[in-house]
Amino acid sequence: MWQAADLPADRCLAFPPGFAHHCAMISREGGGAAEAPNRRAFLKVTGAALLGAEWAGCASRPAASEGQGADTSRLEVGRRVAGDSDPGVARAWSILQDRVNERVSVRWPEGHKGAPIRLEVDRRLPAEAYRLDTADQAIRVSGGSLQGLIHGVGKFLRTSSYDGTFGPSVWRGESAPRGSVRGMYFASHFHNWYHQASEAEMVRYLEDLALWGVNAVMVIFPMINLQGWDDPEAEPAMEMVRRYARAIRGLGMQFATGLNNTMFIGAPAAIRAGRLPDPTGRRGNSGHPICPSNPEGHAYLIANSRRLFERLADVGLDILVHWPYDEGGCSCEPCRPWGSNGYLRLSRDLTRVGREYFPRLKSVLSTWMFDTPPEGEWTGLTESLARDRSWVDYILADSHEDFPRYPLDVGVPGGLPLLNFPEISMWGNWPWGGYGANPLPGRYQRLWNQVRGQVSGGFPYSEGIYEDLNKAVVAQFYWDPNRSARETLVEYAAYEFGAGPRTISDFLALLDAMEDTASRSYRKEPVDRETVQRAHGLAESLQASLPEWGRRNWRWEILNLRAILDRERHIGGGLGTPAAEEALLRLIELYHAELETDDPYHHRVRPPLKRAVSRKGNR
Ligand SMILES: [Zn+2]
Numbered sequence: 001m002w003q004a005a006d007l008p009a010d011r012c013l014a015f016p017p018g019f020a021h022h023c024a025m026i027s028r029e030g031g032g033a034a035e036a037p038n039r040r041a042f043l044k045v046t047g048a049a050l051l052g053a054e055w056a057g058c059a060s061r062p063a064a065s066e067g068q069g070a071d072t073s074r075l076e077v078g079r080r081v082a083g084d085s086d087p088g089v090a091r092a093w094s095i096l097q098d099r100v101n102e103r104v105s106v107r108w109p110e111g112h113k114g115a116p117i118r119l120e121v122d123r124r125l126p127a128e129a130y131r132l133d134t135a136d137q138a139i140r141v142s143g144g145s146l147q148g149l150i151h152g153v154g155k156f157l158r159t160s161s162y163d164g165t166f167g168p169s170v171w172r173g174e175s176a177p178r179g180s181v182r183g184m185y186f187a188s189h190f191h192n193w194y195h196q197a198s199e200a201e202m203v204r205y206l207e208d209l210a211l212w213g214v215n216a217v218m219v220i221f222p223m224i225n226l227q228g229w230d231d232p233e234a235e236p237a238m239e240m241v242r243r244y245a246r247a248i249r250g251l252g253m254q255f256a257t258g259l260n261n262t263m264f265i266g267a268p269a270a271i272r273a274g275r276l277p278d279p280t281g282r283r284g285n286s287g288h289p290i291c292p293s294n295p296e297g298h299a300y301l302i303a304n305s306r307r308l309f310e311r312l313a314d315v316g317l318d319i320l321v322h323w324p325y326d327e328g329g330c331s332c333e334p335c336r337p338w339g340s341n342g343y344l345r346l347s348r349d350l351t352r353v354g355r356e357y358f359p360r361l362k363s364v365l366s367t368w369m370f371d372t373p374p375e376g377e378w379t380g381l382t383e384s385l386a387r388d389r390s391w392v393d394y395i396l397a398d399s400h401e402d403f404p405r406y407p408l409d410v411g412v413p414g415g416l417p418l419l420n421f422p423e424i425s426m427w428g429n430w431p432w433g434g435y436g437a438n439p440l441p442g443r444y445q446r447l448w449n450q451v452r453g454q455v456s457g458g459f460p461y462s463e464g465i466y467e468d469l470n471k472a473v474v475a476q477f478y479w480d481p482n483r484s485a486r487e488t489l490v491e492y493a494a495y496e497f498g499a500g501p502r503t504i505s506d507f508l509a510l511l512d513a514m515e516d517t518a519s520r521s522y523r524k525e526p527v528d529r530e531t532v533q534r535a536h537g538l539a540e541s542l543q544a545s546l547p548e549w550g551r552r553n554w555r556w557e558i559l560n561l562r563a564i565l566d567r568e569r570h571i572g573g574g575l576g577t578p579a580a581e582e583a584l585l586r587l588i589e590l591y592h593a594e595l596e597t598d599d600p601y602h603h604r605v606r607p608p609l610k611r612a613v614s615r616k617g618n619r
Contacts (some may be wrong), residue, residue, distance in 0.1 A: 011489075029420030043428035053552070078488040088146030088252070089119050089352055095207050096153045103498070103549045117141070117156075117168065123167040128215060129227075132156055132169060139168055147215060147252035151177075158495040162549065167567065179478035181319075181364075181394065181419055181457035183216035184209060184471060185255065188240060189225065192432075195240070196353035196592035203247045210251050212472050216319060218256035218459055221308055224287040224327055229267035229307065238311055245315040256364070256459070257312070257320035259350050260328035261297075261343075262287035263304050270324065273295035273330030276338070282400055283369045284326035292346040293334035305350050309357040315452040320354050321364040321396070321459070322347035339370045340380025351391040364419060366396040370404065378413070385414030394419050394460070403450045420451055420458035424470040428522035433466035434607045436554075436562030436587055439511045441485035442472050448474075452481045455502040463605060464591060465560055497550030503542055510538040510563070517566055532570045538564035544584040555591055561587055576610060584609040 096119070100106055116152040125131060125144035130152025132142050141156050142151025161167035163510065166167045188194035197205070206217065210500065221241045226234050261273060265288055275291035290297040309317070324343050335342030344365075351363040370377040385540060395412050397404050398421035412418045422444060429438050457478045460471060469492060476488040489508065493499035499507045513535035520527045539560050543551060550556055561583045568580035575584065587607040588595065595609075600616040 009454065035214060035243075044377040053443060064178075077336045081110050088149065089121060091185075092143075092146065092149045092153050095150065095211070099157050100160075100162075100166055100247060101115075103547075104164065104166045106166055113226050119153065120150060121145060125174070126176045129174065130155060130171050131174040134172070135355060145252060147210070148253065150207070150210045151175075151213050152211065157211065158491045161494075163500065163547070168459075175480075177213060177215075177459035177479045178481055179455070180417070181216050181256075181459070182214050182475055182478040183218060183319075183457060184214055184458035184475075185218040185256075185421075185459040186244070186463050187425075187461065187463050188219055188244070188603045189222055190463075190601040191592075191594055191597060191599050193591045194219075194462075199243055199247070202244065206247050206251055206253070209471065209475070210253060212475045214253065214471075216254040216256055216457075216459070217244070217248045218258060218319070218321060219248075220258045223263045223304070224265070226264055228264045231264075231266075242312070242315050245312060245317070249316050249318075249407075249425075251483070254317060254318035255310075256321055256360075258323055259305055259308070259319060260289075260323040261292055261301060261346055262289045262327040263301065264288070267300065268296075270294075271300055273297075273335070274332040276325070276329040276331050277373075278374050281494070282372060283327070283329070284530075286327045289328055289330060291330045291332055291335060292342055292349075293330070293332060298346075301346065302349065302353060305353055309354055313357055317354070317358045317361060318329070319362045320363060321366060322350065323366045323368065325369045336354070337375040337377055337380065339367065339375075339377030340384060344381065344384050348388075348391045362393040364392055364396050365392045367404070367407075368396070368398060368421060370397075371406070372399075378404075378410070382410070382413040384417070389414035389416065392416060396421055396457070398422065398458075403447065408451070408454060417456040418454060420455045422447060422458065422460045422474055423462035424460045424467045424474060426461075428518040430605060431608055432463045432605050433587070433591065434584075434605075435565040436560075437469060437514075437558040438467050438518065439469045440444075440471070440515050441489060441511060442515050443519070444470060444473050444477075445485040448477045448481075448485075465554070466587075466591070468555055469559075497553045497556040498547040501541065501548070504536050505543050506542055510535055510542065510559070512536065514562060514566065517570065521570075527570045529571045532566050536563045536567040558587065558590065567584075575608060583607060588612070 019209070059476050096117075097108060116138055118135065120140060120142045121144070122131070122142040123144065125142060127144040127150060128148045128151060129144050130148050131140075131142045132152060133142075134154060139156075141149065141152045141495065143152045155171060156169045159169035159171040169619055186194040194202075209217070217564045219241055222237055226237065228234070241257070248255045267288055267290055271290050271294050271571055273291040276283060276285055278285060292298045292301055320344070324339050328343070330342050331338065332342075347363070347365055354361045354363075367378070367381065370381070392414060393416065395407065395414065395416050396419040397407050399424065403420065407418055423438075424444070425438075426432050426442070427438075427440065429435060458474075460474050469489070472492050473485045473488050476483050477485075478593045486508065489511065490504055493504060513531045516531050517527045517535065527599070528562045540563075542556075543560055546556065564583045565575070568577050568583075569575055572580070574580065584607040587593075589608060591605070591607070593606040595611075596613045596615065597606070598615050600614065606612060
């Protein structure tokens with residue numbers, strides 16, 4: 001019952017204590033996957049998904065009031081599945097079955113009238129909302145769409161227990177997201193995990209994020225690294241983007257990509273942008289930006305964008321994100337000040353071209369690093385959108401540290417919904433992910449408190465899987481702005497690696513200790529040796545007490561490796577010790593990093609094993 005303790009009483013219609021144990025006596029057994037039934041055939045028959053013959057004994061459990069009656073929705077799902085026109089329910093069922101199977105061995109029978117778990121699409125719910133209730137003695141997970149159903153399956157899975165046997169969730173209630181864009185930005189480059197993962201791994205990870213409530217993922221075609229469309233790397237890069245797009249949209253999530261005025265390396269010199277002033281050194285000047293006020297430059301930008309949209313036409317595109325700085329910008333007179341002048345004209349034109357291909361394309365205008373230094377960009381944007389905001393759907397804002405004050409104090413330009421862009425990958429760790437997990441829940445809670453109630457979601461910047469825990473925390477902020485990082489972490493630890501009531505306080509103390517060490521290290525202060533040692537001890541004790549399936553989960557493994565590496569580098573013999581080398585090598589394996597590479601930037605994302613080689617420098 002402890003899993004439900006964080007819920008307000010009115011949202012949790014719980015069964016009496018012990019229900020889960022009495023009614024889910026699905027014991028461990030050797031059969032496993034070989035006994036898996038033909039799920040599709042089964043769904044055709046019943047329109048519901050069943051689990052375990054042992055459920056027959058559960059008829060006396062108290063039934064929650066059903067309210068809706070036995071009407072259309074169940075039949076509707078049955079029909080859809082039978083006609084195979086909506087494979088969504090089968091997909092959600094497959095995700096559920098797979099996640100349970102990797103935790104406990106469960107027999108999934110082919111047919112049974114007890115219907116202990118049922119998945120349904122109920123169009124009366126808001127599209128992305130879910131409900132967990134009881135109907136016909138079954139636990140029913142309903143979603144307003146495939147996406148809502150997967151979010152609901154996520155809640156069901158996270159509030160179930162896997163302590164030797166499967167204890168199905170006792171959480172009951174309905175939940176709808178507050179944030180409309182619960183995004184992630186996968187920076188798929190430098191041969192990081194997003195770049196290297198197989199399609200199967202990538203799809204599985206997207207499913208995992210959808211279970212946590214994510215509904216949009218951004219992946220970019222990396223023109224910045226390519227000479228042009230003829231570059232031998234262009235087609236593989238495009239295929240990667242297309243694979244992501246198909247997988248993202250196949251889960252009912254929105255696929256987002258980005259464009260700006262930085263395109264190919266091989267762009268003609270005559271159309272290049274003027275270099276930006278960057279007095280604070282935080283805007284960046286990456287790549288080879290083009291001046292859109294130059295007619296030939298403008299034509300070049302539009303032509304390449306058209307070609308990109310054409311290549312995405314069959315896989316689909318939902319969101320176009322415009323980006324002003326780092327990759328982008330022009331300092332010439334007709335473009336200045338970039339953020340409220342040249343940038344707006346180009347972003348508007350690119351949106352209009354995009355909507356020729358994707359009429360419902362949403363446009364997100366980033367204001368990243370606006371007015372650093374102050375040059376009237378925010379004010380200029382407000383004036384421009386007061387005249388015409390037809391081409392913008394969201395304003396995105398953020399900075400390296402605290403949230404920009406303008407949209408909070410003055411208001412969001414155009415009165416549009418606001419998104420954020422929390423950096424969950426790079427802060428306080430170099431190489432990124434190089435020492436394992438980077439849990440920073442305190443930091444993200446503090447940053448969230450600055451914008452809670454004022455943003456409608458966002459796109460956290462992600463360099464890999466090592467910040468998975470931060471992703472879960474932020475995705476749940478977007479779902480429910482008042483849910484604390486700590487509440488999410490309790491659910492995360494129980495579901496991802498089986499930290500139960502006896503171990504959860506150790507887990508939370510471990511994260512606090514790790515965040516303390518990372519923060520001191522970021523501030524260039526000496527770390528607290530005792531804290532580093534305590535984290536290591538807590539990790540060792542958790543490693544000994546977690547269930548075997550939990551220890552096997554890479555999410556636990558990268559936390560444990562972080563504890564080992566923090567000890568070795570801060571208070572031990574350094575990164576050359578056998579323990580450190582073993583940990584680094586294991587991280588390299590988990591990230592699919594390359595021990596020898598020709599990628600001049602791979603060292604940014606590769607754990608710093610001494611013998612790893614970068615042939616083009618930058619070890
Ligand atoms: Zn210009």
